[in-house]
Amino acid sequence: MVHNIVTTLGLAFFLFGLFVFFTAVLGLFHFDYVLNRMHAAAVGDALGIFCILIGLILFHGWSLSAAKTLLILVFLWLTSPVASHLIAEMEIWTISDIHSECREERR
């Protein structure tokens, strides 16, 4: 009984994670500038991998593999913002005219 409930919960997490990854890749195609695309990619990096790995942890059950999967999740959550920051810094340094891409909002 408990096993069935855990498996159903894992399936729900896994399917939602697939949906979030689909949204991330769709956003990667939809947006037209690097800093906007980074936003779409960060959705998949944070929420998508979270939902899929939580679902897989529930499939693993109470074992060492589940702990290692949790370690992967923590590592990805710690490093994905750092990677995004570095990529954004590289973009700002290498583009010739940033103000033509990012307009300031005037009120």
Added chain:
Amino acid sequence: MEQVKHVVLMAGAVVLVLLLFAALVRAVLGPRFTDRIIAINVVNTIVVAIITLLSVYLEEDFLVDVALVYALLSFLTVVVLSRMVTFRQKRRKLKSGERSERHGT
């Protein structure tokens, strides 16, 4: 229930591979190199998800370790690449700034 789980895992792996190919197409199409790096970052995240999924599907524990090392390597790639490009670009801009100042005086 086990049957359903296996079918969903297999279908999920197929969907993830399709998304991986879509992100790879984005990496080929991307007009700037930062677009490509972002797309490759997404590809790496999807590959980590696929390897962890395989460890559940095949019930092999060592694949989780492989996924962990893959996550480490993908982070290292982005860090090394972006630090290298940023430092070179900063140095170039500083040099050209000095030169223009010298011309100005």
